Amino acid sequence: MDKYDKVIDLCKRRGFFWPSSEIYGGVAGFLDFGPMGTLLKRNIEARWREVFIHKNHGLVYEIETPVIMPSKVFEASGHVDHFTDYVVGCTSCNKKFRADHVIIEQIGEVQGIEGMTPEGLDKLISEKGIRCTECGGLLGKVTSFNLLFRTNIGPYSENVAYLRPEAAQGMFINFKNIFTMMRERLPIGLAQIGKVARNEISPRQGPIRLREFTIMEIEFFFDPKNPECNALESVKEKKLRLLTEDLIRADSTTPVEVTLGSALEDRLIKSEWLGYFMALSSDFISELGAPPQSQMFVAKLENERAHYSAQTFDQMVNLERWGWVEVSGHAYRTDYDLSRHQEFSGNDLGAFRKYAAPQKILRLIARPRIDAISRDFKNETGKVLALLKSIDATKLKSMLDNNSTIIDKYEIRKEHVEFVEKEETISGERFTPHVAEPSFGADRLTYLSLECAFCEREGRTILRIPRSIAPIKVSVFPLVNKDGLREKAEDIYGLVRRHGFIADFDDSGSIGRRYARSDEIGAPIAITVDYETLRENTVTVRDRDTWEQSRISVDSIVSFLSDYYKIR
Incomplete structure (x- = not known):
């Protein structure tokens, strides 16, 4: 048995965890935690809470939101369209596999495989002779598979909802409430620890890849024109091992070791707050038992990043069986999420940036021509006026560059709107905050701590679990x-x-x-x-x-x- 098998055997014997629904044969991607495992996992969660929330109190606040959320939330976030993996099925036994995983299992790591198209994966499967790992049969065409768990709210089939795949969206849609009650001060972070669900195609790595797990996340909101991290001084000399985008493009697998301060100065890390949380994460993972030399932060290339990210680093730890495994993700999400929820909900999710002194500006104003609108839309005049009022004047003017545009079902022409410029004195401007996100899976960290702690002496097993998290x-x-x-x-x-x-x-x-x-x-x-x-x-x-x-x-x-x- 390798170390992984020994750890899994010990976990079952000593009450850490085992496959869920085991008396019915078990279900891949789900775990039941026993008394020891629950204590260990809760201690890891508590330690994360201390490091990332309590020590940053006044900046980061913990909240709690539902696991099930209406479809509109995930349409706005982009998950309905983009939260997918590629699946391939066996033409003989009908088993289905995640396409990139079945390729890597048979031929090893492939540079850029995460960003490949279905056509590229099909070509690779054909050229390398990739077969079904169960029966050796031929594999079919690669297709897209959405990882959201779908359900309904109440007895109404039209009330579509999803189990959240991340805790982040609950924090984005609550940003305005908490920002307001905290006297509209930036920066501010919201944190959650809770269950999420991802309908993984073929999870076969035990506790490493689960369909339901506990996530620990922070969404940290800051002004992009004032992005400085006021806590940076305490961590800027922290050394991080980075496998940057340039190194990956050069086919290098050896990370560069630099201080956080240097990484920010050289723009290897684009956001000070992103770098701050990466430094905290390095120490946190070390505290769980993984030495710094077994860790590195791997950048995602543009075609590999999530749809919302301008920069992403995965914190990786080298495990005995699975090699380099992601233990946390760090994404610079810019203003993507708040902008999308603002667009889909119609609510203002922005903040106000006050100028040092009032400024005079020319503001473009759209004035609906009521006589022309009444003539053309008659009984629907009120609806058209409300619609025009809801659209930014500059955007509306651009839409009418070709003399007319369709808004909802109405054809709006230049004769329906008059544009004028008006001089105003303003004290500031509205903007959409940017977001830095550190994200961790507590279940995977539980396994990480157990593998790092596992050792044998004189034929006996010892779990050298760090005292701060020992169950x-x-x-x-x-x-x-x-x-x-x-x-x-x-x-x-x-x-x-x-x-x-x-x-x-x-x-x-x-x-x-x-x-x-x-x-x-x-x-x-x-x-x-x-x-x-x-x-x-x-x-x-x-x-x-x-x-x-x-x-x-x-x-x-x-x-x-x-x-x-x-x-x-």
């Missing part, structure tokens, strides 16, 4: 279950729990087996109650990683654990 903080054992040792161990178990430490009590089998079980669930500290405890009021404390043992007094257990976990 169990301390294990408590009696040496034997007699002579009052069990009762004393139960007292100590109650003591540490009352002081907020998640603890495990184990009185089954030999002390060696108990230590082994404690190591397998990643408890950093084990406390053993023995006969000396009864005589001297001391206990044995064992370190998971070194197996070293020492004795401390029962009275100092709480302070010892508080110091160990840096709790004040």
Whole structure:
């Protein structure tokens, strides 16, 4: 077994996770988390919340929005049209596969495969002799497949809705409410931790690629004319390993290591706020157990980026079986999302930029000619007037360059509108904020932390889970279950729990087996109650990683654990 198989086996035995609906054969792309896995995942979420939200309080605020949203939201966001992958089916057994994945599985990485068209993928499959991985049959034509899970709201078939594929849209459509209540100050970030769903074509990488998972995202809104990050000083000397677009075009797979400050100065990273969150992400992933040299940020080429992105970096970590795997995504989404929701909803989602001093401008004004409109549209005059009022004057003038235009069902001609310029004194201008987005999948990070923590010593398995996210903080054992040792161990178990430490009590089998079980669930500290405890009021404390043992007094257990976990 390779490390992946060993980790998966351990996860099932020790209650971390396993395939969902297992008694019915399981369903690919879904996981059930057991007691240990739930604790570990929640600790990762809590640590992310501390690093990205709490330490940036006053800039970043957490919200919560529904998992199911009406179709209009995802029409505006572009997901209905663009959230697709390419699928290919076997002509013999009818199995379906994600086209790029089945190619990579059989011939290895292909430069630029993410940006290939269906025709390009068809050609590659034909030239390389790619066959069905299940039966060896011929593959059919590559087609597009939308990854949204579709549903309906209520009993009405016309009320189409989708399970959200990202938490971002809930933050975009709530931007105006929160921006207003926060006294219209920029920059401001909105964060969410919650479930999302993506109808993946053929997820076959266990916890690495799921159809339902927990996402942790921030949408950070800032003024594009004042894009400076006021927190940059604290991270600008942070070194990042970047595989830039230029390196990728040159067929290089070796990243360049630069400080964040240099990367911004050389325009390798286009947004200071994007770079700031990349620096935080590098430290966060290191804290989960992945050393910096096993990480890099890989730029997406223009034809590989999502429809909303002007620049994207995927943070990658090198795993034993799967190679370089994405653990976070960092996108400069510009004003795409707010502009689209503003257009589709008709609501103003912009902000106001105040000038240092008032300025005089000439403003173009469109004045509907009511007599001409009444003559041509009669009973629908009111509707036409409202329609013309809703359109920006400059845009309307451009639409009428060819003398007439169709708006909705109405033919509007130049004679229906008069354009005049009026001098005005203004104190500022409206604009649409830009957005930097860091995004993480908590389920994938749970597996990452387990693989990084997994090691073997003298034939035994140890999970060296970092203490900040360890699901169990301390294990408590009696040496034997007699002579009052069990009762004393139960007292100590109650003591540490009352002081907020998640603890495990184990009185089954030999002390060696108990230590082994404690190591397998990643408890950093084990406390053993023995006969000396009864005589001297001391206990044995064992370190998971070194197996070293020492004795401390029962009275100092709480302070010892508080110091160990840096709790004040």
